[in-house]
Amino acid sequence: MNPVAGTVNPVGETVLVVGSGTREYREYLLRSAASRAYLWLLDEAAPTWQSPHLAGSSQVAPSNVNALIAEARSVAEHRKVRGVFCYDEALILPAAQVAEALGLPGPTVTAVRNCRDKHRTRALLRDAGLPQPKFALVADLEEAAAAAEWIGYPVVVKPRGLGASRGVGLVRSASDLAGFFADARSAHHPGVPTYRAGILVEEYLEGPEISVDGVVHGGEYASMFLARKEVALSPYFEETGHLVDAGDRLLSDPALRWVLAKTHRALRVTDAVTHTELRLTARGFVVIEVNGRLGGDLIPYLGGLATGIDPGLAALDVALRTPPDLTPTRARTTGIRFLYPSGHCRVDRVTVPAPDEASGLLRATALAAPGDELRLPPLDYLQRYAYVLCAGNTPEACTGSLDEAEAQVDFHARPLELVPDGRKAS
Template sequence: MKPVDGTVLVVGSGTQEYREYLLRSAALRADLWLLDAAAPTWQSPHLSGSTEAEPSDANSLIRAARSVAASRKVRGVLCYDEALILPAAQVAEALDLPGPSVTAVRNCRDKHRTRALLRDAGLPQPRYALVADLAEAAAAAEWIGYPVVLKPRGLGASRGVSLVRSAADLTGLFADARAAHYPGVPTYRAGILVEEYLDGPEISVDGAVHDGRYTPMFLARKEIGLSPYFEETGHMVSAGDPLLADQALRWVLAETHRALGFADGITHTELRLTARGFVVIEVNGRLGGDLIPYLGSLATGVDPGLVAVDVAMRTPPDLTQDRARTTGIRFLYPPEHCRVEDVTVPEADAAKGLLRSVALAGPGDELRLPPLDYLQRYAYVLCEAGTPAACAARLDAATAEVRLERRPLDLALGERAAT
């Protein structure tokens, strides 16, 4: 399966819990060479080698990549970290390797550029305005009509995104959006989008683009919590989801990628299914997070690590499904800011469809909810079943077995005990 003369550069590796499955699969297809800030640890079994380089610094990455290319045949670049997809594209462009162009990645990373290009192409999206301050946000919200969504222009993972139901809520939530940050992503003077709120189910689609042709791989149904923020609390992927065969959805996805100039690579597109049809929320120029591609592989048999490497080398990917299951993940958040005393999770049990149950926090960890921090989860459970309803029931049962012992954090007055 592994080509004898193919090395793929991996820019950043993410965390073991959320990304090792990708490296493990990718290593079956090509020799992997990691470019990252530190020497590999858990990544080592999946690598042919590594070079220490600052992954957010394109010049540092390009020097490291050229050094590797001097002694090996480098065929592509793989990156699945939102903060690093732009420097990864700059490496590919500097070494004349396949992959999304720098312009295409910027068109995804900068949500205002995304909106402008989709507007010009006449594609379905929320009404929006780019604003620099509270006064402009207030004017935009009045023009669009409440409720509206505030969204930082350059962030990801729903950081700083909130639902503003009325003018009375705007000041505080605008400050939250302005304060949200993520290492390695750009900031802008006019850095907030005010968008029309669209009701309806939210979905995401991970897809492969090869020589300009877009093909969806997995469709995930999303669960949202912690209102007025948009924390992602769960996802479910079904191999036979009827939306995957919907021609209107396929048209929107293909035309969206054409409008963004995204001709080669992997993307994660978020949409809402509204009364007026499918509406594009955003496009990310990398595989989805939250183990969504892993859910997809369990549900369908399509391996996202293999697909990502194939596309990185401009090789036609194999998207043949050989499974037909439903898989889901549920993330658990504390009810308040807290210091963790203990987290207990049930044992995996294939007979019950519980494939994984993982504690993400341990004794002494502090978990702070939005707007103080985001993605502050203490555990997750991952289940599979034959149908979405059965999978949801198994997720509910597994979630009920997770236990969190905590000490609430009163950020003004100190801590008090609770369980």
């Protein structure tokens, strides 16, 4: 059901969409939301693939908050605007500023800043009595060295405002600190704020990593689904896969529920969809970070396939301050695996297998094309050449399908010769 196509719209209201992301990773969210509300896109570029899901659009740079708010007000003059919808990490703050300026539901600007600024997150959770690693905010290498000595090696060095593990590194000794500090300080992403003291040095905590996508409605937190994370390319933290089991026992763990609820209260999140990353350590569950939007890497899509809960509709409900329906309608395991080259390279070809539900393979997608250059951390991040997405009745069956699908991906590339500073050799 798509109101843009002329069918009945059960909500009958317009929701502003701030940014739309990439088709491969975010179209499923637009499609779901468009089945329940008229969507009006506010983005710098004119819509292409987004068009079938939209009632209209305005070209405006979301990073220009004043222009963004002015355009949102202009749309509201001739449409019944009732909410703001955003799932782009770099744009959730402008989206919150639009909602606040127009008096619409959604996360407050303060709540978004509490999530986006990793130092504010750490300090607020510490003050709330939640387990936290030792941490220090630093402005230069000298401060970083003093913080690492106080904390004790190994330490994690990370940018204060970035996501997706960009610029994050595990430093095992003082002799390695300068390089990792430089990597963290040089990492960037469009639309992400910068700070004078922009680097965090943290105690490294051992333990498996998980993420939980959930909703906060009227101050009450509820989980949708939990993903088990795979990380590789040490000493960096590239996310290479996620597994979502609808029957994961951690979802009903009282300690995890307590941490999630208290975390969101401490960050003053009252109405939002969030993606919380945690480690299960000897101290219990420790929050790594909270993102004020749905997870990336198709994790919400996996969650919907595993549980039947539609993350796009849940996010839309939050945008309209409507109680979301989080009733599971299926129970299975889904997983995704991202494939990385073994070194810096220029791609010759990537061929992926066709979907085959009998083997559990639901989707396989090439992410690189012939001629593309892929660089591994610290030169670049998220440089994947393909992914495979599978389902199974159990986590073991799903993992087996992922192994089989990965083996069927045909990847050929030539090494990319680089001089020490990361540039191509002439």
